[in-house]
Amino acid sequence: AQSVTQPDIHITVSEGASLELRCNYSYGATPYLFWYVQSPGQGLQLLLKYFSGDTLVQGIKGFEAEFKRSQSSFNLRKPSVHWSDAAEYFCAVGGYSGGYQKVTFGIGTKLQVIP
Amino acid sequence: EADIYQTPRYLVIGTGKKITLECSQTMGHDKMYWYQQDPGMELHLIHYSYGVNSTEKGDLSSESTVSRIRTEHFPLTLESARPSHTSQYLCASSDPGTGTYEQYFGPGTRLTVT
Numbered sequence: 001a002q003s004v005t006q007p008d009i010h011i012t013v014s015e016g017a018s019l020e021l022r023c024n025y026s027y028g029a030t031p032y033l034f035w036y037v038q039s040p041g042q043g044l045q046l047l048l049k050y051f052s053g054d055t056l057v058q059g060i061k062g063f064e065a066e067f068k069r070s071q072s073s074f075n076l077r078k079p080s081v082h083w084s085d086a087a088e089y090f091c092a093v094g095g096y097s098g099g100y101q102k103v104t105f106g107i108g109t110k111l112q113v114i115p
Numbered sequence: 116e117a118d119i120y121q122t123p124r125y126l127v128i129g130t131g132k133k134i135t136l137e138c139s140q141t142m143g144h145d146k147m148y149w150y151q152q153d154p155g156m157e158l159h160l161i162h163y164s165y166g167v168n169s170t171e172k173g174d175l176s177s178e179s180t181v182s183r184i185r186t187e188h189f190p191l192t193l194e195s196a197r198p199s200h201t202s203q204y205l206c207a208s209s210d211p212g213t214g215t216y217e218q219y220f221g222p223g224t225r226l227t228v229t
Contacts, residue, residue: 003165009155032216043205043220044158049161051215076134090158094216102174 002027002097006090006106013081014114021076021109025089032094033074034103035065039087047089050074061085086113118142121206121221128196129229136191136224138206147189148218150205151175158205164189167212196228 003026013019025031032051036044055067065076074091091106094109119140128134136222140147149162150173160173164183179193189208194199203225207218 004157034217036220041124041223041225042209043119043222044218045220046217049217077166100171101211102160103218107157109157112212 002031002093002095002102002104004104004106005039006109008109009107010110010112012112012114015083016080017070018101019076019078019081019085019111021089021091021111023074023076023106024072025091025093026072026075027093027095030069033065034073034092034094035063035076036092036105037040037061037087038090038092038108044090047076056071080115081111083113083115086111119206119208119219119221121204121224123224124222125225125227127136127227127229130195130197132196134193134196134226136206136226137206138189138191138217138221139187140189140208140221141187142210142219143186143190143209144208144219145186146205146209146211147183148209149173149179149181149189149191150207151177152203152223162191174186196226201226201228 005024035047038044050057050067075093088108088110090108094103122137142221145166150158159175161177162181164170205223206221209218
């Protein structure tokens with residue numbers, strides 16, 4: 001069965017500081033990996049995705065993520081955080097589970113940005 | 116541009132009422148999903164559909180039901196709302212032809228049952 005672990009429930013960073021959100025996944029084959037962002041009262045918006053190829057993927061809003069197969073990780077990074085980045089971030093893995101295609105989400109990391 | 120709509124955005128309703136949460140998408144996607152989201156918890160898949168007249172239950176057992184009569188429309192119904200149904204409900208869609216599992220989400224309906 002596939003699973004996603006986001007070990008940090010809540011992270012606080014200062015505006016302008018760098019950010020790294022951790023994500024570890026479990027899946028038997030090469031996974032499809034995603035990062036979504038959810039602002040308060042909104043749905044999920046796709047930040048970036050990895051399917052194959054270059055293990056460093058670029059997304060919207062200046063975010064990037066690196067796929068590391070040896071560590072089963074797909075950490076999200078941003079070099080300089082803006083106040084508008086305060087939101088909840090979900091890592092997700094897509095694959096076959098229980099005989100059908102599914103996407104499994106982590107529990108999310110809530111990002112607080114302080115001045 | 117992904118366009119998926121949910122109404123109402125917020126709903127406060129009394130116990131025992133019947134409710135329908137609407138979800139529509141304009142992308143022609145065959146696959147649609149309903150997730151339940153509680154604070155501090157992962158998204159739980161409660162229903163999905165591969166296309167018209169196809170509906171399946173997801174990982175999390177739910178007393179709600181869904182229907183898929185038109186490709187673009189995937190409403191969720193609760194025949195008798197209870198306080199335990201209080202949650203945020205997210206609708207999503209995807210294009211299985213891409214084989215990428217990428218899902219597009221609506222803004223959600225926050226349901227409160229009093």
